[in-house]
Amino acid sequence: MYNDHIIIDGLQYCHWDRPYFKRLQASGITAVHATMVYHEDARQTLTRFGEWNRLFEQHADLIMPVRCADDIKIAKATHKVGIFLGAQNCSPIDDEIDLIAIMRQQGLLIMQLTYNNQSLLATGCYEQEDNGVTRFGKQAIAEMNRVGMIIDMSHSAERSTLEAIDVSSRPICISHANPSFAHSARRNKSNQVIRSLARRKGLIGFSLYPFHLPNGSQCRLDDFCRMVATTAEMVGVEHLGIGSDLCLNQPQSVLEWMRNGRWSKTMDYGEGNSNNSGWPESLAWFNDQHGMENIYQGLIKHGFNDTETAQILGGNWFNFLQQGLVPIAH
Amino acid sequence: MYNDHIIIDGLQYCHWDRPYFKRLQASGITAVHATMVYHEDARQTLTRFGEWNRLFEQHADLIMPVRCADDIKIAKATHKVGIFLGAQNCSPIDDEIDLIAIMRQQGLLIMQLTYNNQSLLATGCYEQEDNGVTRFGKQAIAEMNRVGMIIDMSHSAERSTLEAIDVSSRPICISHANPSFAHSARRNKSNQVIRSLARRKGLIGFSLYPFHLPNGSQCRLDDFCRMVATTAEMVGVEHLGIGSDLCLNQPQSVLEWMRNGRWSKTMDYGEGNSNNSGWPESLAWFNDQHGMENIYQGLIKHGFNDTETAQILGGNWFNFLQQGLVPIAH
Numbered sequence: 057m058y059n060d061h062i063i064i065d066g067l068q069y070c071h072w073d074r075p076y077f078k079r080l081q082a083s084g085i086t087a088v089h090a091t092m093v094y095h096e097d098a099r100q101t102l103t104r105f106g107e108w109n110r111l112f113e114q115h116a117d118l119i120m121p122v123r124c125a126d127d128i129k130i131a132k133a134t135h136k137v138g139i140f141l142g143a144q145n146c147s148p149i150d151d152e153i154d155l156i157a158i159m160r161q162q163g164l165l166i167m168q169l170t171y172n173n174q175s176l177l178a179t180g181c182y183e184q185e186d187n188g189v190t191r192f193g194k195q196a197i198a199e200m201n202r203v204g205m206i207i208d209m210s211h212s213a214e215r216s217t218l219e220a221i222d223v224s225s226r227p228i229c230i231s232h233a234n235p236s237f238a239h240s241a242r243r244n245k246s247n248q249v250i251r252s253l254a255r256r257k258g259l260i261g262f263s264l265y266p267f268h269l270p271n272g273s274q275c276r277l278d279d280f281c282r283m284v285a286t287t288a289e290m291v292g293v294e295h296l297g298i299g300s301d302l303c304l305n306q307p308q309s310v311l312e313w314m315r316n317g318r319w320s321k322t323m324d325y326g327e328g329n330s331n332n333s334g335w336p337e338s339l340a341w342f343n344d345q346h347g348m349e350n351i352y353q354g355l356i357k358h359g360f361n362d363t364e365t366a367q368i369l370g371g372n373w374f375n376f377l378q379q380g381l382v383p384i385a386h
Numbered sequence: 387m388y389n390d391h392i393i394i395d396g397l398q399y400c401h402w403d404r405p406y407f408k409r410l411q412a413s414g415i416t417a418v419h420a421t422m423v424y425h426e427d428a429r430q431t432l433t434r435f436g437e438w439n440r441l442f443e444q445h446a447d448l449i450m451p452v453r454c455a456d457d458i459k460i461a462k463a464t465h466k467v468g469i470f471l472g473a474q475n476c477s478p479i480d481d482e483i484d485l486i487a488i489m490r491q492q493g494l495l496i497m498q499l500t501y502n503n504q505s506l507l508a509t510g511c512y513e514q515e516d517n518g519v520t521r522f523g524k525q526a527i528a529e530m531n532r533v534g535m536i537i538d539m540s541h542s543a544e545r546s547t548l549e550a551i552d553v554s555s556r557p558i559c560i561s562h563a564n565p566s567f568a569h570s571a572r573r574n575k576s577n578q579v580i581r582s583l584a585r586r587k588g589l590i591g592f593s594l595y596p597f598h599l600p601n602g603s604q605c606r607l608d609d610f611c612r613m614v615a616t617t618a619e620m621v622g623v624e625h626l627g628i629g630s631d632l633c634l635n636q637p638q639s640v641l642e643w644m645r646n647g648r649w650s651k652t653m654d655y656g657e658g659n660s661n662n663s664g665w666p667e668s669l670a671w672f673n674d675q676h677g678m679e680n681i682y683q684g685l686i687k688h689g690f691n692d693t694e695t696a697q698i699l700g701g702n703w704f705n706f707l708q709q710g711l712v713p714i715a716h
Contacts, residue, residue: 098429098432099428099429102428102432102482102485102488103482103484105484105488106482106483106484106485106487106488107484109484109487109488110484152432152433152436153436154433154435154436154437154439154440155432155436157436157439158432158435158436158439158492161491161492161493162488162491162492163491
């Protein structure tokens with residue numbers, strides 16, 4: 057049964073307010089990886105932490121911070137939604153290796169090495185050239201490994217992603233992307249990446265963002281489940297999760313911040329274009345609180361048993377976090 | 387016996403390196419309140435945290451971070467020196483109330499509301515006018531109370547200090563200053579302040595900085611102990627500690643940073659003057675690793691028993707921290 061299980065959404069960036077927290081609670085989702093920053097630098101990231109601290113204070117009856125995997129069990133037991141914070145870019149550490157430990161201490165559990173563009177650490181998936189993990193990037197991966205901050209390569213380019221998987225002493229994740237075989241897109245991942253990730257015990261979270269799906273907003277639940285099933289055949293069930301990339305109730309200005317940050321004077325449309333510059337239309341079967349449960353039922357219908365479905369909907373994320381968040385003892 | 391007890395120095399700002407940590411360990415001091423910043427803003431404070439994290443990593447055989455009072459017991463049991471970090475000014479929180487919780491989470495256990503000058507929170511002891519605790523200051527005190535960050539008024543002006551004692555729901559400290567009755571100086575505290583502090587279960591740490599002492603660098607151990615004894619008669623032994631203000635192996639540039647920060651174009655000499663602009667000559671009985679033990683022996687000679695002396699040399703600081711560092715449960 058869906059409600060018996062730990063359900064984890066491996067990436068959302070919604071407008072976080074009380075009505076949405078209530079919806080999350082009603083959805084049966086146990087924990088959410090919430091994007092805290094896109095392009096915010098270290099100083100601005102502190103302000104975002106402050107905003108989250110207030111949300112945790114003001115809505116303590118609905119949500120709770122997740123600082124280790126066991127907190128997700130507490131969230132389940134107390135019928136709250138656990139929130140674990142992540143960064144979609146390495147901007148929170150500025151150019152300082154020591155800020156990794158500081159941000160981890162503050163509660164930043166997951167960080168992407170790059171967001172679409174070249175960063176100080178690696179190359180993003182929208183660059184023409186991919187030079188792989190940089191000198192600073194190798195140091196940062198080792199430090200993230202040490203302190204138990206999870207490496208996420210969702211928005212990174214192919215070579216950088218393969219190198220990060222290889223350089224990292226611990227499994228990494230692609231929190232929200234789909235296999236390119238299901239839909240060809242710069243943000244989606246090759247079979248080589250997915251196999252390499254799985255071989256090193258990593259995790260990929262399937263995205264529900266229409267730009268990452270076959271037929272975009274018209275993608276059917278059945279198509280989605282077939283993509284999951286094919287990937288499971290390729291690498292096994294235990295490396296699969298959900299990272300919906302759900303961005304609800306956000307204005308156009310947020311989309312523009314995601315895409316343009318402070319780096320572009322001309323408008324960059326990301327996965328859209330000048331004629332299609334807004335948020336994509338959401339999926340009919342994933343646009344209300346029943347979205348995750350719909351996927352559960354869809355996967356069952358596709359031949360996964362309850363245990364496997366529960367793994368994909370949260371169990372694998374839980375195990376991955378349980379191992380990945382523990383600092384390496386010296 | 388001196389070595390049986392928990393010995394705490396309630397303020398130092400030395401040049402923190404391996405030779406000095408070894409000296410600290412040899413001194414029998416269990417824990418030190420180390421000043422981390424003077425005028426550094428939030429962003430710069432992160433860099434200081436990073437530097438301390440490296441020191442804790444590199445010298446883990448000699449020192450350990452203190453995040454709660456029990457860590458001091460661990461330091462004692464493992465023959466390490468516990469370090470608890472503090473700020474001499476409210477600059478680490480910029481103008482954001484939410485940064486108090488963030489800095490506390492990062493390990494900033496003690497913060498002064500002001501350093502000599504007017505701050506956003508209160509008035510410093512070198513200002514002509516003292517308007518007391520500001521609007522932001524009242525909010526900050528309540529938030530510091532909530533998260534268990536200790537309020538320190540060592541460098542604050544009279545009215546501001548009295549108001550902070552009164553406004554705070556928890557005891558506050560004057561980590562390093564002396565009674566004005568022993569030596570009149572802007573940095574020293576009136577009997578009214580000391581009585582008011584003690585009435586609210588606060589703590590004052592006696593300073594060994596020559597500018598705060600009768601006869602400056604020529605102050606004798608006997609004079610120091612008499613000052614302690616007189617204060618004990620006035621408010622009782624349990625409100626007294628040591629906050630040596632020891633600043634060893636620091637260049638003149640550090641003294642100038644302390645005094646001038648970024649606020650002065652003309653040189654400000656603080657407690658010195660243009661003819662006496664350097665670090666004061668240190669006290670003969672407090673210039674090596676035996677300083678704290680010398681005070682122990684001096685207080686015993688002055689009629690304090692072992693229990694009382696141990697309270698003054700660390701027990702009172704321990705109890706104060708044990709109560710003050712616990713966040714208020716909601």
